[in-house]
Amino acid sequence: MALQIGITGGIGSGKSMVCRIFKALGAPFYSADERAKWLLNNDEKLKKTVEALLGKDAYLADGSYNRRWVAQEVFSKPALLQQLNAIVHPRVGEDTEAWVKRHKKAPYLVKEAAIMARAGQRNSLDKIIVVEAPVALRVARVLQRDAQRSEAEIRDIISRQISDDERLQLADFVIKNDESQLLTPQVWELHQLFCKKR
Structure with a gap:
């Protein structure tokens, strides 16, 4: 069976962008x-x-x-x-x-979900990737893409999601999306690793 990789991150972290890069690399992609x-x-x-x-x-x-x-x-x-x-x-x-x-013949599959448990814990995932970005940057991104929401609403959503520390405890891998590092090389490195593990 294909490796099953879960991707999660808080609102505005950029997990959808990371998923799009994996998809561009040919990974079958499922958004819960x-x-x-x-x-x-x-x-x-x-x-x-x-x-x-x-x-x-x-x-x-x-x-x-x-x-x-x-x-x-x-x-x-x-x-x-x-x-x-x-x-x-x-x-x-x-x-x-x-x-x-x-998609069982693929080397690995990518699943995106806002809420996720540790790999193997009440799920069929083999590894979890957490996409991480500072809260201020996440708020700014959501404000930019969704004019309907106020900063207070976005911060309220963030406060209701699990904390960054809790999310990091689930992580087998962390992708930093804080604009200090390029995303594509981080994803490419994991893509190569998952292709080898098959």
Whole structure:
């Protein structure tokens, strides 16, 4: 089987950019967040289950997932958020397994997720890469790409995510994205290492 590499990092750390470099190098890439969004919009069985939990407002008239409404509904109700996650996460897990089987001949696979456990701990990952950047830089990046969010909102999101220290405890490898080092050589070095391990 292909090596399974998890990539994580806080909001604005640049994990998506790191994933794009791995993808450009030919690594099959899976984004748990993007696939969850796709499944919530396209998987009829999942849609029915979400609607049964949250009601008709969970979907708009055109059948698309009412993300903003759901977020407002669940983030102030931890028990409801937990129930929603208990529906969505297993479905994403099944989707991930099917994707892994489709790419078993690749030397390694890359999976991106905001929340991750240590490699081998309640997951099928072999190694974890943490993308790291200083908080001030992360805030500036998110402000630049998302004009809808205020600095206070972004700092609130950061405070709700696991801390940088906790994230580093999961890391087998750390990629520094603090603008003092180039990203591509760091990714290239890991790409070569993962290709050799096959």
